Amino acid sequence: MITGAAAAVLLTGGGAAALTLTGQDGGTAAASATASTATAEITRSDLVDTEAVDGTLGYSDRRALPNHARGTVTRTREEGGVVRRGGWLYRVDGRPVVLMYGDIPVYRTLSTSTDGKDVRQLERNLKALGYDPGTVDEDFSWLTEQAVREWQDDAGLEETGTVDAAQIAVAAGPVRIAEITAETGTAAGQSVVAVTSTRRTVHVDLAADGQQFAKVGARVTVDLPGGGSVKGRISEVGAVAEPVEENGRPTGESTIDLEITLDGAKKLGRLDQAPVTVNLRTDEHENVLSVPVEALLALSEGGYGVRLADGRVVAVETGLFAAGRVEVSGDGLAEGMKVEVPQL
Template sequence: MTRGGLLAGAVAVLALAGGGVAAFALTGEAGTPSESASAAPTATAEITRSDLVDSKTVDGTLGYAGRRVLPNQATGTVTRVRAEGTLVRRGGWLYSVDGRPVSLMYGSIPMYRALSSGSDGKDVEQLERNLEALGYETGTVDEYFSWVTARAVREWQDDRNLPETGSVDASQIIIASGAVRIADVAVEKGDRAGQSVVTTTSTKRVVHIDLAASDQQLARLGAKVTLETPSGGTAKGTITAIGTVAEPPAQEGGDSTIDVEVTAEGKLGRLDQAPVTVDLQSERRENVLSVPVEALLALREGGYGVQVVGTGIVAVETGLFASGQVEITGEGLTEGMKVEVPAT
């Protein structure tokens, strides 16, 4: 298309603000700007080459994954509790009832029965693996509770000031998949032990986001994000879960939301339920030419163009819109060229 034809077809300069599109000026006869267009003040901006990223910063809440109210089977008076935030590993005590510690062991099978000489099953093997990891000799680790297993249990009980019965049950041991963090203590020393004494979490740091449903394109499983705390600390994260059901707005006129979970990588402190900001990226274009969005001209015959200083209007194909810039391709366009934009 000739320069004159493009000038005749240019109908407006677009200014994107708050998602709206406004006409800046109209042209007059072919090849000649109208009086209003000629009078409109203009400035210039460079065509740049860089990576273009569509992103948005949203609010999130930093916490820990795997929150669980631990069931309690010990009866009596609570005599010792851990401080909130304490990390408990295999063999460590979670709390004590009547002076007897309730200890943590690792596995996937809960203590649903008492284990003693003659017991047989996967839960026996799980117990033996824990005792062996804690330094007690159980013989061959298998599914049978032998006299050797009973001896190891008595040694373990002696070290923890428990009655040396050689058998164990849920009043002595609670099973978790790994180390836990004390998130909340439901009782104080001197209280009767109820259905639960402590709530725990895993040690995995996660960020929960109530993402507006209209922004759900920003959330992709496996996508990397950047996290920032109010103190200025930063870390990377990965989106590991996205809700499939939109929650209704919290207040009238608000947006529906979807739950998004980010697994944090790196150090973000030990605070629980702390506010963070999350930089989400939905799309990236690498090494592309771009101009400010307001440099675009809508052409009468369709599509867009840009007014290149010293050349005239050049038709362009647009790509990604991000951070006030738009990706463009067009004949003869190179990095560093100047294009006209409305003067501010």
């Protein structure tokens, strides 16, 4: 606590208002301040400092879906639509290309003369769709062929009893139609649609000199267009820095890719490729006392203090500055105490 005659300067954003502090044992301060005062509580909480960077809200795992059906594109789905197992992605010559789940692409014709892990994948999908391929295994049996024919009949495909890449496309789960790359009436080329997963994500091209703030699992807050925010976590951090170019020439700067997985999907609507602001945590002090920054007094003998509501001035040690508050410690400070702040 400050005793005896002392002088202080009140820190404000637009300039300083002089306060002369007089009296013994922290007695009453004589007011020469140019601004009236209010009070604010000393609080105890985690104090977090952040750095705002630009990001883009979208969907993860965007890719052009390979097409193996030959003919004319006769129907496509609306962009933004979600396709699940057994649903059609697009139609070529009136025949659907159907989505099935797995991780093995269709690279050969599956029939009673084949066996392998891709057969097991097909049978697993048929069973999930309500057809009976017999025991789900790596053997394409006559029961598998019968299940395939039933599925083909229901799906509007030619009942051949065999399956190839012109009939199905494989993805890990549901996909979202991100872009139609071959319009109705045109020849079906290497791809007809680009798809993404249904998982919302934010992509950030983070300046390489800020990579110390990017740790997998670190929490972030994302400010959305039009107001509101959602929480998220960093899910991927690029390992390779990519040079930044401007007008085709390198700028000497570089970025790393940052992917952020979001909570609270209901708040996101159907926004895609929307600009957002990502608040990365750069420092965090847990369970500390803090006051509004404007409560700080610069003491004439050096250092800082705060004026309590009863008029006493207490010297403080400052720590982290974040979100308009500052960490403070000092003798006689406690959670819930009131400190003076300028009232403009």
